[in-house]
Amino acid sequence: MSDTGNARTSSDWYRMLANGRIGGPLSRQLGLPRPAQLRRYRPGQSLTDGPVRLATAGTGKLADHVLTLPEVDQVVEPDARLGALVLDATGLDTLHELSVAQELLGSGIRRLRPCGRVLVLAGTPEQAGDITAAAARQALDGLIRSVAKELRDGATANLVQVSTEAAPADTDSTVRFLLSARSAYVDGQVVRVGAAGSAGGASPDTDAGAPPHAGRVVVVTGSARGIGAAIAEVFARDGATVVCLDVPAQGEALAATANRIGGLALQLDITTPDAADRLSEYVTGRLGGVDVIVHNAGITRDKLLVNMDDARWNSVLAVNLRAQLELNAALLAPETPLRTGGRIVSVASTSGIAGNRGQTNYAASKAGVIGMVRALAPRAAGQGITVNAVAPGFIETEMTAAMPFGTREAGRRINSLHQGGEPVDVAETVAWLAEPGSGGVTGQVVRVCGQSLLGA
Numbered sequence: 001m002s003d004t005g006n007a008r009t010s011s012d013w014y015r016m017l018a019n020g021r022i023g024g025p026l027s028r029q030l031g032l033p034r035p036a037q038l039r040r041y042r043p044g045q046s047l048t049d050g051p052v053r054l055a056t057a058g059t060g061k062l063a064d065h066v067l068t069l070p071e072v073d074q075v076v077e078p079d080a081r082l083g084a085l086v087l088d089a090t091g092l093d094t095l096h097e098l099s100v101a102q103e104l105l106g107s108g109i110r111r112l113r114p115c116g117r118v119l120v121l122a123g124t125p126e127q128a129g130d131i132t133a134a135a136a137r138q139a140l141d142g143l144i145r146s147v148a149k150e151l152r153d154g155a156t157a158n159l160v161q162v163s164t165e166a167a168p169a170d171t172d173s174t175v176r177f178l179l180s181a182r183s184a185y186v187d188g189q190v191v192r193v194g195a196a197g198s199a200g201g202a203s204p205d206t207d208a209g210a211p212p213h214a215g216r217v218v219v220v221t222g223s224a225r226g227i228g229a230a231i232a233e234v235f236a237r238d239g240a241t242v243v244c245l246d247v248p249a250q251g252e253a254l255a256a257t258a259n260r261i262g263g264l265a266l267q268l269d270i271t272t273p274d275a276a277d278r279l280s281e282y283v284t285g286r287l288g289g290v291d292v293i294v295h296n297a298g299i300t301r302d303k304l305l306v307n308m309d310d311a312r313w314n315s316v317l318a319v320n321l322r323a324q325l326e327l328n329a330a331l332l333a334p335e336t337p338l339r340t341g342g343r344i345v346s347v348a349s350t351s352g353i354a355g356n357r358g359q360t361n362y363a364a365s366k367a368g369v370i371g372m373v374r375a376l377a378p379r380a381a382g383q384g385i386t387v388n389a390v391a392p393g394f395i396e397t398e399m400t401a402a403m404p405f406g407t408r409e410a411g412r413r414i415n416s417l418h419q420g421g422e423p424v425d426v427a428e429t430v431a432w433l434a435e436p437g438s439g440g441v442t443g444q445v446v447r448v449c450g451q452s453l454l455g456a
């Protein structure tokens, strides 16, 4: 039986209508989009909703390793309905092999179950041996992004580009995440995996069967509510001790979140001059250091640029960008509280990639975050620390619920899954990037947007 289902009741009336007994046939007849009920993670759930077929285009270098994942099988019955199709294209270097990949994907996709997964593993174009190989590898990018747009019923397609230095095991956390229900709203993305080096490794004080963040200390800024609260919940579910941080004005909601997950509440405005020192002292004094910092706190103060006043511009830049730069500097300083193998994950936005009318301040701050992540990643690598960003698209929160009806509906539908994401979708993506096993993923920006047309 399918275990498709949403963790909380969505406010998306159209999705409910289009999946109903009367609305379903009507929306089909009118050719309207039919947003599927996405399969989201529940404890004890199988990795995929159905068997995983592994195919190879060219001489795949990872196929043997992928087969060691317990749920993957190369000899799935030919007419079986698939939970996922994995294509090992790490040896793909010619246009003939590209055509083979196209055929394998075409035949496999027909057999996908609702909310199925298409995952292609390939080499990086920059490391190809010749120009044709570089072109063939890059061609997969366009192929997969288009496949993602053609898939129906909540299925997704993503591409993982694996560098030649990466060990097969360095790809595990990414392959598992993209196959699982945890990546419900991650679609049409290209993720790079390199060698984990000193950024890899297991959680401290844990055994192989322990949850991924057991024994780790995680700080989540802006976690009194919304996406931040969901991030704190997912880390607590996965075994971490979570420090929930928010402004004093949100004290009550902050305490409620921290109590719910058995975490700690820290009232702190991250824009105050002593914020970095206070956070460092808190985590060092109480917890002996920190393993993960999630920069989630963010604000909007929208106005067209011609009407933008200093207060709007400065406040958005201060919370969304300057505070992150200052906290990172403090956390990475000599005698750093951020431990070796640490993780920095920033919450950016698709507005920072595509731009958005009325959001010059917000988009500038979020694009700045992306610039910070890319510049910081190679510098932090020496300390075994990874730095990544997630860029959410339209997420169902109090902020988006307050939008005018037309804007909200447009925001929900202009993506390949024809619906908004849930805060938990961002949270699961952040938690994957912060896993001890994700040491090979750094300097990346992963969009959690259902393949939004904005900035596509």
Ligand SMILES: NC(=O)c1ccc[n+]([C@@H]2O[C@H](COP(=O)([O-])OP(=O)(O)OC[C@H]3O[C@@H](n4cnc5c(N)ncnc54)[C@H](O)[C@@H]3O)[C@@H](O)[C@H]2O)c1
Binding pocket: 221, 222, 223, 224, 225, 226, 227, 228, 245, 246, 247, 250, 268, 269, 270, 271, 296, 297, 298, 299, 319, 347, 348, 349, 350, 391, 392, 393, 394, 395, 396, 397, 398, 399, 400
């Ligand atoms: N909701 C969406 O659709 C969406 C889309 C893209 C990106 N994002 C980003 O996701 C993040 C969370 O968004 P949300 O929708 O949950 O917003 P939200 O307003 O519900 O939550 C943001 C939290 O940050 C806190 N905060 C603000 N200023 C702070 C400061 N100076 N110090 C400490 N905490 C502070 C707030 O008090 C609040 O609890 C933000 O960075 C936002 O830009 C959201």
